Amino acid sequence: MHAEWQVKSSKQQQRRDVLALLLLTAVVAMSSPATAVLTGLLATVFVVWQIHRGRHQLNWRLGYQMLDNQYSWWIEKSGQREAVSWQAGSVRRADVIILCWSFWPWNRLILRRDSFASEDEFRQLKAALYGSL
Known part of the structure; x- marks a missing residue:
């Protein structure tokens, strides 16, 4: 057998991943301006990667x-x-x-x-x- x-x-999982990342970015951004810039850049890279990955299932x-x-x-x-x-x-x-x-x-x-x-x-x-x- x-x-x-x-x-x-899963499109639903991809949306949840991006939402969690944005929430984490917002929390970290409140800690200091330098950390906010670095975290924002990393978040942008991750979101672009997720979009690219979504196109290539x-x-x-x-x-x-x-x-x-x-x-x-x-x-x-x-x-x-x-x-x-x-x-x-x-x-x-x-x-x-x-x-x-x-x-x-x-x-x-x-x-x-x-x-x-x-x-x-x-x-x-x-x-x-x-x-x-």
């Missing part, structure tokens, strides 16, 4: 195989498949799934309903994860 899902960047594949009554999960990006096992810090909620496969912060996927082609695919992934985590 196996399954796989095509995953793309990240397309990943996520899937599993059932081997010896165990789920064997994998992630494929840029044509390279990597075996993963979900670590502490993975989160399952009604509207978001956060999957961590190492302690590095960039080794995580934040998946929302709009990361999938359909609502049904999101539900199927949640059902598969509940059985394996």
Whole structure:
């Protein structure tokens, strides 16, 4: 038994990331003028990067195989498949799934309903994860 899902960047998550950055920038800007300028420049770079990234959707594949009554999960990006096992810090909620496969912060996927082609695919992934985590 196996399954796989095509995953793309979530527009909703991108908006939340930018909003959090702007809020952080506003808080830091209140500390000192020099810090405000530097933080503003860094925030601008981040927002431009997010816009650029949004135009070039990240397309990943996520899937599993059932081997010896165990789920064997994998992630494929840029044509390279990597075996993963979900670590502490993975989160399952009604509207978001956060999957961590190492302690590095960039080794995580934040998946929302709009990361999938359909609502049904999101539900199927949640059902598969509940059985394996």
